[in-house]
Amino acid sequence: xxxxxxxxxxLGSLAGLSVLSGWSSDATGATNxxxxxxxxxxxxxxxxxxxxxxxxxxxxxxxxxxxxxxxxRMSKIEGVAIKALCDIRPERIxxxxxxxxxxxxxxxxxxxSENAWKQMCEREDxxxxxxxxxxxxxxxxxxxxxxxxxxxxxxxxxALTLEECWQLVEVSENTRKHCMMLENTCYxxxxxxxxxxARQGYFGEIIHGEGAYIHDILEGNFSKTxxxxxxxxxxxxxxxxxxxTHGLGPVAQIMNINRGDQMDYLVSVSxxxxxxxxxxxxxxxxxxxxxxxxxxxYRGNMNTxxxxxxxxxxxxxxxxxxxxxxxxxxxTISGTKAYAQKYPLPGKISEGHxxxxxxxxxxxLEENFQPPIVxxxxxxxxxxxxxxxxxxxxxxxxIDCLRNGIPLDMDVYDAAAWSSIGPLSEWSVAxxxxxxxxPDFTRGAWKQNTPVDVELTKGGTTQIxxx
Numbered sequence: 001x002x003x004x005x006x007x008x009x010x011l012g013s014l015a016g017l018s019v020l021s022g023w024s025s026d027a028t029g030a031t032n033x034x035x036x037x038x039x040x041x042x043x044x045x046x047x048x049x050x051x052x053x054x055x056x057x058x059x060x061x062x063x064x065x066x067x068x069x070x071x072x073r074m075s076k077i078e079g080v081a082i083k084a085l086c087d088i089r090p091e092r093i094x095x096x097x098x099x100x101x102x103x104x105x106x107x108x109x110x111x112x113s114e115n116a117w118k119q120m121c122e123r124e125d126x127x128x129x130x131x132x133x134x135x136x137x138x139x140x141x142x143x144x145x146x147x148x149x150x151x152x153x154x155x156x157x158x159a160l161t162l163e164e165c166w167q168l169v170e171v172s173e174n175t176r177k178h179c180m181m182l183e184n185t186c187y188x189x190x191x192x193x194x195x196x197x198a199r200q201g202y203f204g205e206i207i208h209g210e211g212a213y214i215h216d217i218l219e220g221n222f223s224k225t226x227x228x229x230x231x232x233x234x235x236x237x238x239x240x241x242x243x244x245t246h247g248l249g250p251v252a253q254i255m256n257i258n259r260g261d262q263m264d265y266l267v268s269v270s271x272x273x274x275x276x277x278x279x280x281x282x283x284x285x286x287x288x289x290x291x292x293x294x295x296x297x298y299r300g301n302m303n304t305x306x307x308x309x310x311x312x313x314x315x316x317x318x319x320x321x322x323x324x325x326x327x328x329x330x331x332t333i334s335g336t337k338a339y340a341q342k343y344p345l346p347g348k349i350s351e352g353h354x355x356x357x358x359x360x361x362x363x364x365l366e367e368n369f370q371p372p373i374v375x376x377x378x379x380x381x382x383x384x385x386x387x388x389x390x391x392x393x394x395x396x397x398x399i400d401c402l403r404n405g406i407p408l409d410m411d412v413y414d415a416a417a418w419s420s421i422g423p424l425s426e427w428s429v430a431x432x433x434x435x436x437x438x439p440d441f442t443r444g445a446w447k448q449n450t451p452v453d454v455e456l457t458k459g460g461t462t463q464i465x466x467x
Contacts, residue, residue: 043173045411046258046442046449050151050178052405059084059107059126059150061117061141062133063092064228066155070130071096073386073395075103078463079403086110086120089228117141121148128402131155134231139164146177153180153398156245158415161423162439165416169441172412180398180408181415183249184386185329187393189378190347191250192371194333194340196454197349198254200369203335206255210332211247212318212343214325221321222279224289239270239299240426241319245418246329249410251315254333258413259449263315263438266307268425270300275322305425307438310446317421372456373397383467396462404459409452416441 056079060071063085074080082105087093090111097109108123110116121129121144129145131138131154139159142152158181159165172179185191197203220226221233235242255261276298284294301323307315318330328343339350348356349365357365370378377396381389401408417438424436442449 041173041443041445043176044442044445044449045169045172045176045178046413046445047407048176048178048411049405049407050176050402053079053127053402055079055081056399056402057081057083057125057127058130059086059120059123059128060096060130060132061086061120062131062137062155063087063089063096064132065226067092067130067132068096068099069386069391070132070395072099073384073392074130074399075100075105076384076392076465076467077396077399078465080399081105082107083126084108084110084120084123086117088112088114088116118144121145121150126150128153134228135160135235136231139167142179143167143171146171146175146179149175149177151178151180151402153178153182154415155182157181157243157419157422159419159422162420165420165439165441169412169416178402178408179412179415180410181245181418182394183245183410183414183418184390184394185246185331186249186253186410187373187397188250188331188388188390189374190340190342191331192374192393192454193347193366193369194331195250195254195452196369196371197338197340197365198333198335199451199454202338202369203333203340204337206313206333206335208314208316208332208334209251209255210316210318210330211244211249211251212320212328212330213243213246214318214320214323214328214330216322216324216327218275218279218322221276222283222290222293230293233293236276236298236321237296238422238426239297239303240268240423240429241303241305241317241421242299243319243321244305244317244421244425247317247331248315248418248421249414250331251333252414252418253409253452255309255311255313255315256451257309258411258417258442258446259451260446261309261311261313262440262442262446263417264308264310265435265437266305266421266424266428267433267435268303268305268428269433270303270429272300273298274301300429303425303429305421305428307421371454372460373454376456376460377464380464380467384464396464400459400462403462406458407453413441413446 085107093109093111110120128151131141138154142154145152280293283290303319305317331342333340381392384392386392
């Protein structure tokens with residue numbers, strides 16, 4: 001026990017449960033009790049290179065908002081075979097099947113049953129399950145896929161509770177199958193530039209980083225058609241940093257989290273809900289469908305979470321998806337020699353208090369430190385698209401790593417650690433912003449694990465088909 005502030009036994013007794021019982025959760029995934037420890041690792045997945053796959057045979061599950069775009073992007077990458085599509089709604093299957101009409105892909109389809117995805121995972125001719133379903137299905141699907149001998153790639157967040165985080169870690173280690181969280185922001189162009197600059201020592205020692213997900217989707221959360229079975233509105237009945245990984249991922253890579261540093265503990269505070277409860281009440285007065293959501297507790301408009309790392313760095317994360325504010329992912333890196341910030345302005349860099357570098361100096365910096373992956377396929381990625389091209393960079397890199405038998409840029413420890421901020425922040429908010437430890441999912445291996453390869457020293461051989 002480190003001190004009274006972070007005494008897990010005390011925290012467990014406050015919740016009326018033993019620390020050995022893990023995290024309890026209700027139907028929405030809210031958590032209230034920390035788990036103190038887990039059994040030692042039996043294999044280190046950091047830096048693990050699975051056997052090379054000349055052709056990566058993929059099954060997709062979840063063809064609502066994110067899935068169709070992923071299918072189209074993958075169809076443009078060499079060495080990909082789209083073998084199966086799955087969604088509980090037949091009309092989504094039909095929609096995506098039409099998107100593949102002018103390609104060489106003729107996938108089998110699975111639909112009409114809540115367990116159809118399991119049948120797909122059980123196929124012997126699949127190497128990778130690509131998961132783009134509602135959040136609460138990410139861990140069950142990824143775990144089952146790995147247990148069936150497939151690699152798993154899941155949309156964000158990968159898990160909603162600490163128990164789920166540990167499940168992902170342990171199953172990945174036991175099966176030696178990759179579990180990659182599809183954190184596309186790590187492949188956005190300015191974020192890649194700052195990662196490369198950090199590796200070259202441009203920022204000096206990294207002191208502090210900031211990230212955010214500020215996106216006004218209030219009306220979308222209450223839409224009857226945008227999110228299947230209103231799943232995202234139901235998730236917003238939790239109170240914490242519910243979607244932390246978009247802002248955290250790029251900062252964590254720059255700080256070498258799980259690969260030289262580790263998140264130690266966090267504190268989190270939320271404003272009250274000024275908007276969601278009110279909107280639910282107003283809608284319920286006009287439409288009986290919304291009565292099930294009236295009178296419920298919703299997360300505060302703004303959540304602010306602060307993290308301290310083992311090496312003494314700090315990270316600030318913010319989450320707000322209802323206030324009428326401009327979109328922001330607030331990518332900020334502060335070092336002993338330089339500073340970078342993106343949002344609300346385009347990416348800017350400063351070397352002192354005098355102000356930002358000039359446009360000419362920024363162009364020179366970008367030219368000299370352009371990351372190898374951007375040099376190689378950046379322009380093609382922009383043409384193909386997916387959030388400006390970062391989605392395609394992510395998909396291409398994952399396939400190229402699998403085809404060349406090299407480690408993925410993001411492993412299961414990243415998926416677990418970055419996702420764990422959600423439930424940990426919920427506990428902190430519920431306990432007057434008390435500090436709580438971030439579990440070490442690497443069980444000490446972070447001290448020896450090597451940083452992500454940004455030089456493209458291996459691989460880079462996968463071609464892009466005609467755009």
